[in-house]
Amino acid sequence: MLTDLYIPGDSLLHRARPAWKLAILFLYCTALFVVTHPVVLTLGLLLVALGYGAAGLSPRDAFTAIRPALFVLVIIFAAQLWLAGLSMAVYVTLRLMALLLAAALVTYTTRASEFTEGIMALLSRAPAWVPKDKIALAMSLVWRFIPLIRAQFDEVREAQRARGLERNMLALLVPLVVRTLKTADEVAEAITARSLD
Amino acid sequence: MSMHFDRVSVTKGTREILSEITLELTESRIGVIGNNGSGKSTFLRLFNGLEKPTSGMVRFSDTEDDLRRHVGFMFQNPDNQIVYPLVEEDLAFGLKSRKLPKAEVAARIERVLSDLSLTHLKGRLTHQLSGGEKQMVALAGVLVTEPEMIVFDEPTTLLDLRNKMQFMRVLATLPQPAVVVSHDLDLLAGFDRVLHIAEGGIYADGPPEEVIPAYRKLCEDLGGC
Ligand SMILES: Nc1ncnc2c1ncn2[C@@H]1O[C@H](COP(=O)(O)OP(=O)(O)OP(=O)(O)O)[C@@H](O)[C@H]1O
Ligand SMILES: [Mg+2]
Numbered sequence: 001m002l003t004d005l006y007i008p009g010d011s012l013l014h015r016a017r018p019a020w021k022l023a024i025l026f027l028y029c030t031a032l033f034v035v036t037h038p039v040v041l042t043l044g045l046l047l048v049a050l051g052y053g054a055a056g057l058s059p060r061d062a063f064t065a066i067r068p069a070l071f072v073l074v075i076i077f078a079a080q081l082w083l084a085g086l087s088m089a090v091y092v093t094l095r096l097m098a099l100l101l102a103a104a105l106v107t108y109t110t111r112a113s114e115f116t117e118g119i120m121a122l123l124s125r126a127p128a129w130v131p132k133d134k135i136a137l138a139m140s141l142v143w144r145f146i147p148l149i150r151a152q153f154d155e156v157r158e159a160q161r162a163r164g165l166e167r168n169m170l171a172l173l174v175p176l177v178v179r180t181l182k183t184a185d186e187v188a189e190a191i192t193a194r195s196l197d
Numbered sequence: 198m199s200m201h202f203d204r205v206s207v208t209k210g211t212r213e214i215l216s217e218i219t220l221e222l223t224e225s226r227i228g229v230i231g232n233n234g235s236g237k238s239t240f241l242r243l244f245n246g247l248e249k250p251t252s253g254m255v256r257f258s259d260t261e262d263d264l265r266r267h268v269g270f271m272f273q274n275p276d277n278q279i280v281y282p283l284v285e286e287d288l289a290f291g292l293k294s295r296k297l298p299k300a301e302v303a304a305r306i307e308r309v310l311s312d313l314s315l316t317h318l319k320g321r322l323t324h325q326l327s328g329g330e331k332q333m334v335a336l337a338g339v340l341v342t343e344p345e346m347i348v349f350d351e352p353t354t355l356l357d358l359r360n361k362m363q364f365m366r367v368l369a370t371l372p373q374p375a376v377v378v379s380h381d382l383d384l385l386a387g388f389d390r391v392l393h394i395a396e397g398g399i400y401a402d403g404p405p406e407e408v409i410p411a412y413r414k415l416c417e418d419l420g421g422c
Contacts, residue, residue, distance in 0.1 A: 006282055008320050113286040143282045147324040183277055189247055190278035193270040194291045194338065 005107045005143050013055040013109040018118045021106045028102050032095055041095055048101045055109050065104030066097055073097065112143035137191070145187075152179050198258055198345060198374060199223040200244065205253035207239055214239050216397040217253070222376070226368075228385030228405060229378040230412055231394035237350075237378045238273065240394060244348045244376065245270050257346070269344030273351050275331035279323045284315075284334055287323055291342040309341045313367060328355035336364070340371075348376045353384060382409050 008014075013021070032044050052062055066073070073093055080089035116136040123132045156175045157166060165171040202220040206213065214236045231237050242248035243255050245268035257267045272278045281287035288306045297305075310316045315333055318326065326334065332355045339347060353361050365384065368375060377385065385391055391408040393401035401408045 006322065008283070008322065111286065112282045113289070137280075140281055140286075144280060144323065147282075147322075148276060151324065186272070186274060186277035187280070190270075190272055191280060193245060193247060193265065193272075194278065194280070194342070195294045 005146065006111055007057060007061065007108045009056050009109065011055045011109065013051065013105070016109075018110050018114045019121075021110060022118070025102055025106050029099055032098060036091075038091065041091065041098065044098045044102075045094065048098055048105065051102070051105045055105065057105075057108060061108065062101055062104075065108075066100050069096075069100055112140040115143075116140050141187070145183075148183070149176075149180055152176060152183075200258075200346070200376075201254075201256040202243070203254045203256070205243060205250045205255060207236075207243070207248060208251040213397055215243075215394075218399060220392075220399065220402075222374075222390075224389035225374045226388040226390070227374070227376045228388045228391040229376065229394060230380070230382065230385070230391060230409070231400075235394045236397065237394055241270075241348050241350050241376065241378055244268050244346070267345045269339040269342055269347040271335055271339050271347065271349045271352055273354070275328070275335035275355070278335050278338065279331060282322055282324065284318050284321050284323055284326075287334065288338055288341050291338055295342070305341050305343075309337045312340070313337055314363065329357055329360050332356055333360060333363075336367070340367075344373065346374045346376070347371065348378075350378050351380065352377065353379065353381055382413070385409065 028044065028047075032040065052059075073096060076096065077089050077093045080092050084092075116139050119139060120132055120136050123130060123135065126132065153172075153176055156172060156179070159175075160166050160168070160171045163171075200220075200222040202218050202222075205215065205218045207215040218240075229237050229240065239248055243250060244264065246255075246264040247270065255264065257264055260267070279287050280290050285306060288309065289302055292302050292305065306319075307316075310319055313333055313336065315330075315337060318330060318334065323331065323334065332352065336352065353364055356364060361381075361384075368377070369387075377388075379385060385405050386409070388405050391401075391403065391405045392399055393408050393412050401411060
């Protein structure tokens with residue numbers, strides 16, 4: 001979910017209206033939480049797998065989507081195992097995975113500009129003092145810069161590994177924070193230069 | 198069309214980066230050279246108002262308008278001027294505040310991409326492009342807004358030979374005046390005028406055949422550039 005928020009394609013899911021996708025995602029999540037039954041969960045997992053297939057996404061894309069959360073999933077699994085037993089632990093973990101996969105399916109198939117347009121449409125009734133353009137721009141910047149910051153992190157880690165410092169938190173964080181701040185400055189400047197307001 | 202600098206100084210903290218620069222720039226291709234840290238980027242940023250002079254005045258032609266309306270800027274690092282995740286979306290960004298009809302936006306993007314032979318990148322994710330591809334997309338992002346003048350801060354640092362040639366061809370055919378900061382002295386060979394910035398001012402000013410060899414000589418023979 002962190003490396004690629006959008007994967008270009010031309011499937012039905014790619015072409016569907018973002019508002020519909022979000023509405024279905026909402027229903028999907030609610031259903032999985034409200035109806036606690038293995039059959040519903042199985043159906044839910046099946047549905048999400050079908051969705052990935054229909055969107056032309058690979059199992060690797062699916063794994064990429066849950067990889068950042070693996071650590072949390074393991075902790076939840078362990079806690080449930082200890083508190084409620086094996087079957088509950090499996091159930092809860094799988095359900096969380098289904099939700100993550102479904103959310104990623106929506107971001108995988110929706111362009112940032114579609115999201116921002118959707119948000120703009122939702123905000124069209126908001127009062128005039130709400131900075132609609134700025135909110136939309138901030139949203140698209142998140143889309144653009146999560147991968148960039150992640151790439152910077154990988155670069156810094158590689159450079160520090162070459163110097164034998166990969167276990168030193170400070171050696172990783174200081175350059176990353178400095179670069180991120182500098183990036184933010186330059187980006188703000190570029191936005192000023194590229195837009196007229 | 199011209200750019201006027203009237204006794205322009207820029208001070209950062211206690212350091213005077215540029216001091217009392219007076220220039221009238223009317224040529225269509227102007228190169229800027231000088232050592233690292235000599236103030237070239239600062240000078241360029243004055244052109245579109247990203248940098249405000251501490252004293253003095255910068256003016257575009259005879260207007261009193263905001264400089265940004267007239268001057269497009271291409272930055273040193275393309276990573277930081279590409280705002281949207283998709284190439285196509287990013288090119289549309291610069292046009293957003295201009296309230297153009299959708300069809301006109303799409304047509305302009307098509308045209309610029311095909312002029313730069315970049316049509317194949319249209320649907321790609323910007324963060325996955327190579328450094329040189331990003332630099333070309335950044336260039337497209339500037340061209341698509343059709344500014345009256347364009348300033349470039351080291352536009353070819355990441356380009357391979359093919360893209361550098363492509364850039365030079367594009368530069369040669371641009372209808373608007375261009376100011377280019379570059380350490381790649383060959384790039385500036387056919388220009389109308391070259392400014393050498395040093396010691397906070399215009400150290401040399403003239404045609405490239407004079408200014409560039411003098412700069413080379415200064416560095417090579419005397420180590421004093
Ligand atoms: N915000 C700032 N505060 C203090 N000093 C600054 C600031 N910005 C730039 N400088 C200094 O101003 C000088 C000129 O910087 P500038 O970026 O214009 O140089 P340059 O000629 O573009 O160099 P390069 O060839 O490396 O790109 C440098 O010595 C730099 O350290
Ligand atoms: Mg510079």
